[in-house]
Amino acid sequence: MKIKHASALGVALFLGTLTSQAQVLNRLKQRAGDRTEQKAGQEIDKLFGGKKNRDGTGQSGEGGANGAGGNGGVGGNNNPSNNGGAGLISTPPDVKQNLTDAEAAYKKSSYGEARYAVQQAMLGVELEIGNKILKSLPESVVGLNKDAGADQVTSTGWGWAGLTIQREYKGAKEKQLNVIVANNSVMMAGVNAYLTSGGYAQQTSGDQNWKQTKVKGYRAIIEFNEGSGYKLSVPIGQSSIIVYEGINFATEPDMMKAAEAIDIDGIKKELGEQ
Amino acid sequence: MKKNTLLGLGIIACMAVTAQDFDKNIATARSTYSSGNLQDSRFAMEQILADLDMAIGKEILKLLPTKAGALPMIETEDNVSGTGSYVGLYVNRHYGADTKRASIEIMNNSPIINSLTAILSMPILGGMMRDENQKIVKIQGYKSILNKQVNTETGKTDYELQIPMNNTLLTLNMDDTSEGDITAVANGIQLAKIVQIAQ
Numbered sequence: 001m002k003i004k005h006a007s008a009l010g011v012a013l014f015l016g017t018l019t020s021q022a023q024v025l026n027r028l029k030q031r032a033g034d035r036t037e038q039k040a041g042q043e044i045d046k047l048f049g050g051k052k053n054r055d056g057t058g059q060s061g062e063g064g065a066n067g068a069g070g071n072g073g074v075g076g077n078n079n080p081s082n083n084g085g086a087g088l089i090s091t092p093p094d095v096k097q098n099l100t101d102a103e104a105a106y107k108k109s110s111y112g113e114a115r116y117a118v119q120q121a122m123l124g125v126e127l128e129i130g131n132k133i134l135k136s137l138p139e140s141v142v143g144l145n146k147d148a149g150a151d152q153v154t155s156t157g158w159g160w161a162g163l164t165i166q167r168e169y170k171g172a173k174e175k176q177l178n179v180i181v182a183n184n185s186v187m188m189a190g191v192n193a194y195l196t197s198g199g200y201a202q203q204t205s206g207d208q209n210w211k212q213t214k215v216k217g218y219r220a221i222i223e224f225n226e227g228s229g230y231k232l233s234v235p236i237g238q239s240s241i242i243v244y245e246g247i248n249f250a251t252e253p254d255m256m257k258a259a260e261a262i263d264i265d266g267i268k269k270e271l272g273e274q
Numbered sequence: 275m276k277k278n279t280l281l282g283l284g285i286i287a288c289m290a291v292t293a294q295d296f297d298k299n300i301a302t303a304r305s306t307y308s309s310g311n312l313q314d315s316r317f318a319m320e321q322i323l324a325d326l327d328m329a330i331g332k333e334i335l336k337l338l339p340t341k342a343g344a345l346p347m348i349e350t351e352d353n354v355s356g357t358g359s360y361v362g363l364y365v366n367r368h369y370g371a372d373t374k375r376a377s378i379e380i381m382n383n384s385p386i387i388n389s390l391t392a393i394l395s396m397p398i399l400g401g402m403m404r405d406e407n408q409k410i411v412k413i414q415g416y417k418s419i420l421n422k423q424v425n426t427e428t429g430k431t432d433y434e435l436q437i438p439m440n441n442t443l444l445t446l447n448m449d450d451t452s453e454g455d456i457t458a459v460a461n462g463i464q465l466a467k468i469v470q471i472a473q
Contacts, residue, residue, distance in 0.1 A: 095315075099304050102322070106296055111333065112473055115326045121303070122319040129312045272313025 093124040126155035130165045133181055133270050137167050141261040142254075144169035144177055162239075169258075177258050178245040183271050215259050222252065230255040236264060237273020295325050323362075328354055331365045333471050337464045338367050338378055342448065343455050345370035363442075363472060376448040378463065382472055384443040390419060391438050413437055413460045420453065435460055439469040 102117035130153030139146055150168040162184025169177040210223040213232075220234040230246035232255065242264060246255040303318035331354030340347050346369060353366040362382045369376040394410060394417040407422045418437040425432065430450040437444045437460065444465065448456045 095307055096304065099300055099307075103300055106300075106326070109333075111326050111330045112471060115323060115330070118319050118322045118326065122316060122323070125307065125312050125316045125319065129316070132312070270313075272317070 092127045093120040095121045095124040095128075098124065123155050126163045127153050129183075129270065130155065130163055133165050133267055134167060136263065136266050136270065137179065138261055138263075141169045141177055142258045144171035144175060144258075174248050176245075176247040177249075178243075178247075179262060180243040180245070181240065181267055181271075182243070183240045213256070215256065216264050218264060222255070224252075232256075232259050234259075234264065236268045237271065240268070240271050240273050242267065296322060296329075299325065327363045330471055331355070331363055334363075334365045334380060334468055335367065337467055337471075338365075339459070339462050342369040342376035342378070342446075342459045343451070345374065345376050370449075374449050376446070376451075376459070379445045379447075380468065380472065381443050381445075383441050387438050387441065387443045390436055390443070393419065394438070411435075411457060413457065414465050416465060418460070420456070422453070437465065439465065440473060442469050442472045444468065 098117045098121035102114045102121065105111070105113035105117060134151050134153065137146070147168045147170050150166070152164075152166040154164040154166075155162070162182065164183075165181040167179045169179070209225065210221060213220050213222045215232065215234050218234050218236060220232055223231045223233075225231070228245070228247070230244075230249050230252070232244040232246070234242045234244075236242060242262065244255070244259045244262075246258060249255045249258070299318045299321045303315050303322065306312075306318060307315040335352055335354060338347075348368045348370075351366075351368040353364075355364045363380070364382075365380040367378050369378075407424075409420050411418050411420050413435070416437050416439055418435055421434040421436070423432045423434070424430075431452070432447070432449045433451055433453065433456040435446040435456055437446070444463070446456060446460050446463075448459065
């Protein structure tokens with residue numbers, strides 16, 4: 001507990017220190033009125049240029065009290081800004097090659113190398129599973145079309161944080177449905193505890209912001225938040241969950257209808273859940 | 275002598291089982307992947323990771339000292355576990371008897387490792403944390419946190435030394451000891467080799 005508090009305080013102090021560092025720099029430079037002092041200011045810029053740039057602080061007198069509003073490192077120092085580049089190549093790991101590498105490393109008793117290779121292989125398999133699930137999802141749901149650019153499969157290759165698959169459906173009037181499928185997820189434990197414990201009694205008065213429900217025969221929890229809209233969590237099998245987030249859906253039945261459009265049994269089968 | 279021979283045979287038998295499991299699981303991972311059964315392939319890989327963590331843990335046990343100061347190790351309490359998951363590798367060895375004990379614990383991706391690293395990497399935070407019962411020391415070049423605990427009833431002093439090394443945390447606990455003794459024991463542990471194997 002002591003360590004946690006100290007860590008939080010430390011981070012706050014660390015951030016505070018960075019801000020005050022920027023403010024001190026600005027003050028130093030503002031005082032550089034005459035030419036001699038301006039030269040000194042330039043030298044200070046040179047000396048602290050790299051640090052200032054990393055902090056995202058602005059130019060002399062432009063950053064304001066909060067130190068924000070820098071212009072991406074162009075100007076005061078001579079560092080060029082990046083204008084191009086094709087980014088990183090997103091290639092899933094070669095599963096078969098990594099298994100071969102793992103076997104070879106294991107035979108040499110290089111267990112750490114073998115573990116790394118198996119993790120890479122697992123990453124490759126999880127990405128393939130995720131992509132298959134994405135393909136199985138419908139192109140449109142209740143008039144909302146998929147945003148292909150937002151399709152996302154995330155895997156750590158650890159097995160622990162597992163696999164997360166995300167699809168967004170968008171329509172007019174900022175209506176949006178997000179479908180998130182998570183396997184081996186810590187979210188799963190929370191929702192299951194929610195469903196199985198009798199501690200969460202449903203309210204009969206006041207604002208009802210959550211309740212238990214069923215989607216295609218699966219027990220689920222639906223929540224409503226004025227700021228974020230509807231959220232429907234459906235645990236499937238032993239270690240997977242589907243979360244639907246409905247933004248600007250008019251009613252609960254409207255949200256449930258959208259959820260019904262997803263083939264839960266198909267996803268369950270693809271994830272190997274019983 | 276007879277006991278040592280039996281122990282040696284036992285270790286060889288365990289390693290043979292692990293090797294068999296590894297070969298079996300990798301064959302399963304490969305064949306299920308080729309047939310498009312991705313879930314079973316993934317499950318086999320999870321088993322392989324757990325097997326590898328066990329193998330790594332056993333290698334680390336071989337590197338740990340057989341004595342902590344004057345305290346002999348309790349071989350029957352040696353513990354290695356591998357979940358094949360995020361937390362992964364965990365190795366534990368105990369020394370001494372109930373009256374005076376010591377232990378070495380090695381854990382990958384410990385939940386507290388980030389907090390410890392923050393204390394060690396931010397002098398301002400380390401300064402705030404510093405009290406008469408805690409100090410930062412260097413063990414074989416690794417910055418470490420030494421915690422002292424005085425038992426008010428017995429008047430004895432226990433120490434805990436936490437050595438974070440990348441994502442591996444080694445914790446040495448010793449009852450009724452001194453700072454000099456615990457750092458001497460820590461300096462006798464093959465930290466560089468352990469961290470190399472554990473990563």
